[in-house]
Amino acid sequence: MTTLLRVDSSALSQGSHSKELADYFLSKWQSQHHDADIQTVDLAATPPPHMDQAMIGAMYTMPNERDEAQKSALTLSEQYVAQIRAADTLVLTSPMYNFAIPSTLKAYLDHILRVGETFQYGENGPEGLLKGKKAYVFIASGGDYTQPPMDALNFVKPYLKTALNFIGIEDITFIEAPGMGxxxxxVAQSIEAAKARIDSLL
Ligand SMILES: Cc1cc2nc3c(=O)[nH]c(=O)nc-3n(C[C@H](O)[C@H](O)[C@H](O)COP(=O)(O)O)c2cc1C
Known part of the structure; x- marks a missing residue:
């Protein structure tokens, strides 16, 4: 059985274009993977807490030296890490908010990018530990930042690529829906183009 983890970050519970594309993708993907285990994390419905002193202290304490309070501070992070580690496929949806990813998604990644868990330092520098996964990233933006010179203002795609690569996820397909504003x-043309791209992938 294959496992897919879907992580949504639009603040909209209705009318989200990034989630519309992931829904479309998943309806097709599921028809090819009938027995898949699909896990969903909705970061708007359940926002992860920002890093605080207790979490950072616990993260940089060796696992066998953590006291009960430190273990408790890392409970959610441990759940998130276990969930993404178990996934074969990652579906990530992101709106562009003020040129970047939503703060909820940044907070989520702060819980995921963890030394000794999802990356480690080796002889050749940092090494990602989540190898062999495939990621699909769906991005919706009000303007169009896909071509120069506007692409220089797009901190969503390069940031997500960097963060996912850093933990070892290198097989990433980006599907963008620019022009939602x-x-x-x-909007109709952009969504149609994105769906045609999904059709060609699956
Ligand atoms: C708080 C906020 C900030 C936004 N900032 C930008 C921006 O910097 N550039 C842009 O092109 N669109 C921006 N938008 C528009 C969204 O990217 C666009 O509505 C997109 O469709 C949101 O994704 P969603 O439909 O999945 O929620 C912003 C929207 C909101 C609500």
Missing amino acids: MGDDA
Whole structure:
């Protein structure tokens, strides 16, 4: 059985374009993977806490030296790490908020990118430990940041690529829906193009 982890970060419970694309992708993907175990994390419904002194202290204490309070501070992070480690496929959805990813998704990644758990330092520098996974990332933005010179303002795609690569996830397919704030025709064209791209992938 294969396991897919879906992580959503749009603040919208209805009308999210990034989630619409992931829904479309998943309806097709599931028809090819009938027995898949699908896990979902909705970061808007259940926002992860920001890093604090207790969490950081616990993360940088060796696992066998952590006291009960430190173990407790890492409970959610441990759950998130176990969940992404168990996944064969990752589906990540992200709106662009102020040129970057939503703060909830950044907080989630702060819980996931952990030395000794998802990356380690070796002789050649940092090494990702989550090897062999495939990731699909769905990004929706109001404007179009896919071409120069506007692409220089897009901190969503390069950041997610860097963060996922850092923990060893290198097989990443980005599906972008630009122009969600550029009128009904632009929205329809962009969503249609993104769905056609999904069709060609599956
Ligand atoms: C708080 C906020 C900030 C936004 N910042 C940007 C931005 O910097 N650039 C942009 O092109 N669109 C921006 N948008 C528009 C969203 O990227 C766009 O509505 C997108 O469709 C949101 O994804 P979703 O439909 O999955 O929620 C912003 C929207 C919100 C709510």
